[in-house]
Amino acid sequence: MEDCIFCKIVKGKIPSTKVYEDENVYAFKDINPAAPIHVLVIPKEHTTNILDTKSETIAKIFEAINKIAKKEGFAKEGFRVINNCGENAGQTVMHMHFHIIAGKKLGEGIV
Numbered sequence: 001m002e003d004c005i006f007c008k009i010v011k012g013k014i015p016s017t018k019v020y021e022d023e024n025v026y027a028f029k030d031i032n033p034a035a036p037i038h039v040l041v042i043p044k045e046h047t048t049n050i051l052d053t054k055s056e057t058i059a060k061i062f063e064a065i066n067k068i069a070k071k072e073g074f075a076k077e078g079f080r081v082i083n084n085c086g087e088n089a090g091q092t093v094m095h096m097h098f099h100i101i102a103g104k105k106l107g108e109g110i111v
Contacts, residue, residue, distance in 0.1 A: 001046040006095035010044050019072065024057065025064040027100075036103030037074055041065055047096045049085045061098060074102040 001007050008014040009028065016028035019039050030038040041061055047053040069075035079102035084091040 001095070004046055004093070004095050006040075006042050006093055006097065007046050010042070020064055020068045022060075022064065024060045027064060027068055030099070034099075035101045035106070037072065037079070037100065039068060039072075039100040040097050041068070041100060042095060042097040048094050049091065049096050050083060051085065053096050065098065065100060068100060069102075077102060078106070080106055 005014060009016045010026050018026070018028050020027040020041075024044055025041060026044055027039050027041040030040050041064055043053065043057050043061060045057070047057065050058065065081060066075075069079055079100055082099040082101065083097070
């Protein structure tokens with residue numbers, strides 16, 4: 001999608017701090033982190049939300065999250081994975097994405 005900020009990041013038109021990349025998934029540091037570790041994990045192909053996404057794509061994203069947690073060294077400490085689906089849930093970029101939040105003790109709330 002031409003006007004999607006995450007599509008522009010995937011194409012290198014907007015800079016990002018890459019954490020992980022493979023043929024299907026791109027992960028980068030959030031520019032407004034909610035915790036010391038805050039990574040966004042997105043499919044390279046544009047899809048609006050999890051309702052419009054193939055289960056194979058979601059599986060690849062979760063495989064990437066597993067690799068990122070181990071590679072970045074926070075898998076043993078614990079982390080949170082969040083997906084906002086739709087405006088009322090807080091989705092501000094309409095390109096399906098997951099937040100990985102870690103690096104501090106997280107309470108029972110959202111972050």
